[in-house]
Amino acid sequence: MSIVYDRVALIGLGLIASSMYWAIKRWGVANEVVGFAQTENTRQEAREIGLCDRVYDSIAKTVEGADLVVLCTPVGAMEEVAREIAPALKAGATVSDVGSVKRHVINCVSPHIPPSVHFVPAHPLAGTEQSGPRSGFAELFEDRWCLLVPLEDTDVTALENVERFWQALGSRTAILDAEHHDLVLAVTSHTPHLIAYTMVGVAEDMRRITDREVIDYSAAGFRDFTRIAASDPTMWRDVFLNNKDATLEILGRFTEELFALQRAIRTGDGDFLFDYFSRTREIRRGIIEARQDIDAVNFGRNTAAKLPHDE
């Protein structure tokens, strides 16, 4: 138990917010957690499953008196949310967010934050391919990074509290500047997602030619892409629209590399392919050493999905 805030308000009740709620409760990080969602449907669902101590129908009511307000909507909705909550924010409160892009969020949210309120942009690197209020679970942030992207004039104590808050939820924290964050994430998350969506789109087209075969015979590789490409469409649309420059830069590099490999296939340059494929093995080892993935073979599929033998 280590109370960091008396009252926390979560705006938007999807995977991240619902996981935050369960983790806050498990670790006793706040005395009270209130929530708001855009649609009546989601608010109703949240109430049914006991998500948040109270779910309000009014966004202003939700943030009133809150010590920490976390924007958990798709990034494309954050400016409007900031505009709506601004008049109701308590003096001395902190506003944070969980958006996957930071320069855009800073540019569109900070103009609406009153002078008496702190703004500490953040980004927990955690998620699954699921979404919605029922998808959250308390362990989501365990040992995951939460990147904090303070502004030049961000209050040090407010920043430290947000850091303690995420650490209390199980995360490791680090501080990055917005541009650097957006570039690193374009490499590690945004471009891979776009590529996975693209490959699954190609298979969708091919399905018409090959009937069910691309599904039935979906082997390792493609299966993994389909999981990535099952992520929330609204969230990802907003990411790409709002991290345009970094994504386009990394896409440019990606295409360049892909053409080099394609050329090696066309010309039969086995040495080039072998060297390339050997080099990429290294980075996987680094990721496991950095505890960014488990090293369970094949994602533990073979042990997770023991099926009765046909015999």
Next chain:
Amino acid sequence: MSIVYDRVALIGLGLIASSMYWAIKRWGVANEVVGFAQTENTRQEAREIGLCDRVYDSIAKTVEGADLVVLCTPVGAMEEVAREIAPALKAGATVSDVGSVKRHVINCVSPHIPPSVHFVPAHPLAGTEQSGPRSGFAELFEDRWCLLVPLEDTDVTALENVERFWQALGSRTAILDAEHHDLVLAVTSHTPHLIAYTMVGVAEDMRRITDREVIDYSAAGFRDFTRIAASDPTMWRDVFLNNKDATLEILGRFTEELFALQRAIRTGDGDFLFDYFSRTREIRRGIIEARQDIDAVNFGRNTAAKLPHDE
């Protein structure tokens, strides 16, 4: 227990062959399994861990008297293997293989098969990112497809026996023609692997700019790519060199789609992105329904890797 062959010979002792050995033993599918590997090192390792009833130093000796000989080497080595074993094959024996491309294997192996020997090309759709004699396990083929790609003149009984053999190892079996197999696999496996390798290569380059950050902050998406790109370089070099046409065709379609998405990002066409990302969700559902993947959220990472909380 359902003995399908008296003696099985495995040529090449990597992930697939070692998994076959453990599965054959567990389910009693053959009376005796003998093996051969190219390097003394691998043969020694196999002997140490009890892989195969006997490991021979001579490839000819290994296939002598075998009822089923399975080529488990990278596809680029199969022609040479076929040439070497041909004189030692028993009349009435069956030669099969586990290569990920079929047209090339058929073209380069079948000319060496003596008239008294049957050739039944096959491809078990199973694997992990690991390789080598220690990587195998008996459950690898459970509920996975094994695709059989018979020639026009393949003996029906020989084909049925290979089918029974794979079913006894836990697989589902289906029959495809070689060209169709190579195209479907280019979509579901080969191109996804090439793309994953490419993206990890881009990140490798970026690592120089961003220091350790692309590793430390490797989020979902990229992590999955690194697992795929940790697969055996020799195997994959041979796949791309020997399924050139289908891979280049699918790569062409992929690039076309990618450019359409890139253009939508550049022009800010959110509707195009949203529609695209919604469409791809469907195919994931199909794959889970077809039992080609488990539906454990985030590959079961969160439940597989419970870590002690920092508190």
